[in-house]
Amino acid sequence: NAGVTQTPKFQVLKTGQSMTLQCAQDMNHEYMSWYRQDPGMGLRLIHYSVGAGITDQGEVPNGYNVSRSTTEDFPLRLLSAAPSQTSVYFCASRLSAAGGPRDTQYFGPGTRLTVL
């Protein structure tokens, strides 16, 4: 299994540009999520999905869109990039939608995004 994969690893955008961060998992996990990590702020949840066709907002959803057309893929779209979106983005997945005592979250390697 490749686990959770993310592309690209690095990206530089200009203010106002749009782009899509890709995330895929090959573990047949129901739950997938996106986090951003900023110095002094920890990891914060952007959006999450409990299955194909079902998405919901996390703690910091503004400026981001998601969709989940398949179990494997969960892309994160930046609609109009702003310097405040400069961050490291992590995609994660776990087996069950609801979570459980044994349910471990698996993380991708991250995408480092800079918005100028």
Place this chain on the structure above:
Amino acid sequence: KQEVTQIPAALSVPEGENLVLNCSFTDSAIYNLQWFRQDPGKGLTSLLLIQSSQREQTSGRLNASLDKSSGRSTLYIAASQPGDSATYLCAVSSSNTGKLIFGQGTTLQVKP
């Protein structure tokens, strides 16, 4: 609202020392607590997962404990090595929302 706090924010110790990292959380309605390691510029590696019904988990030189009633967990690292230098994050999986809530991490430096 679940809040997770890690103390200290940074820690520097000489090689060979035993050390303890602390994590506290405000809501005891959790499925589990996970400890992660993050090296600079890298992703998160899961170290230990403690289920809500468990008191501790061990992996090699690492031992994590959980006291759900008091909202505390500790990560004990025995005989620390320079290779242990990294940021350690704890996260709780809320049984109310299913979400994983992170602390801000403890950055550990082990000096040779």
